[in-house]
Amino acid sequence: MTLRPFGTSGLQVSPITFGAMRIVGDRPDGASSALLAALERGITAIDTARNYGESEAIVARTLRAWHGARPLIATKVKPRDISNWRHYVPMDVQFTSRSIEASVEESLRTLGVDCLDLVQLHQWYYRWSHETTWLEALHALRAAGKIRYIGVSAQDHEHDGVLKLVDDRLVDGVQVVFNAFESRPLVSVVPLAAARGVGVIARCVFDHSGALAGVATRESLARDVKLANASPELVTEYLRRIDRLHDDARAHGMDLVELSVRFALTHPGMSTLAISLADVAQVEAAIAAADKGPLPEVLFERIRREHVWVKNFYYFSTATVDGNRAV
Structure with missing residues (x-):
């Protein structure tokens, strides 16, 4: 695969990263x-x-x-209170x-490595941008040779929360x-990340449901x-x-997997896509899509302008509106 720069870190990454949130050890030796x-x-x-259960193991x-070259390993720091995920708390409650x-x-012990390539905080609020303790702790770990690079994973759709960082x-x-x-x-x-030399990892490329x-x-x-x-209406x-997007994909001779992957990789500031890949067929489909390169500019602009849909399905699992099912 053609590698892409991870900001100005010097790292080169494949356009597809294996997302291990739902990884299964399905071989007799417990490997995936x-x-x-x-x-x-x-x-x-x-x-x-x-926070991904047995994923690291x-x-x-x-x-x-x-038996090949060791891949880059990115992991995330577990918040202290994983039940408090979507409502602001002071940083020292979580980290x-x-x-x-x-x-x-x-993570080092579980993964059996001496150094982690990228360590990310697994939660972030914009107000934490003015804190320094977390960064000092990660810099100390880097100075000790235990991590190479530092990152943050923005929760849900709160991508603007990392802009100051x-x-x-x-x-x-x-x-x-x-x-x-x-x-x-x-x-x-x-x-902004492209201008500042910061790498970007996209997740939920197939949306939260995989749809x-x-x-x-x-x-x-x-x-x-x-x-x-x-609600049923939602x-x-x-x-x-989804059907509208599928129509656009078919009109350009591709399926939704190819459209989704190529769309996410079209902007050069996107470093890599973390995709959960359950089997060999999904691995091959994602790689084949990435290998076809960016979308045509007209199609890219059409999707960007006409298919954006502001929603947050995470809240539907816990919240109701005025006592009724969320619409």
Whole structure:
């Protein structure tokens, strides 16, 4: 695969990163056949987190079974209170110097490596931009040779919350939600990161439900926990918008996987896409799409302007509106 620069860090990454949130150790040795297939086909980076259950352990078992060059490993610092995810709290409720160091040390042990390539805080609020303790802790770990680069993962759709970090060049990379429906980072964090030399990792390229991989039905969406409280009208609107996007894909001779991947990689400021790939077929489809390069400019602009849809499905899993199901 043609590698892309990760900002001005000096890192070169494959356009597709193996997203290990839902990784499964399906081989007798506990390794992941999908991750091995990804590495064999040229994917050079893995994105995991302390908060992803057994993910780091499965990645470690897979790397022991892998005999090629070691991929770049990105992981995330686990917040102290994982139940408090979407409502502002002071930074020291979620991250202290001690908790950051403990999380990194546990990742090193679990992954079986001496140094992590990228460590990201796994939560961020704009108001934390004026704090320094977290950054000092990560700089100390870097000085000790335990991490190479520092990043932040913006939660949900709050991509603008990392703008000060990018503008001040306090981090080497940021991770944001980005897809054909959520293209707003193209007018904020993505071009700013390109100008400041900060790498950008896109996640949820197929949307939160995976619907932009072309597999959504009313029945599959009904099983999605993030849509548990969504109204039938919301689901109908979701499917209508997917159909419109699918029409644009077919008109240009491609499916939704290809459209979604190529759209997300069209802006040169996008470093890599962290995609959960469950099997070899999904690995090959994502790589094949990336290899076709950027979308034609006319199609890229059409999607960016006409398909953006401001929503946050994460809130539908917990919230109702006036006691009724969220619309």
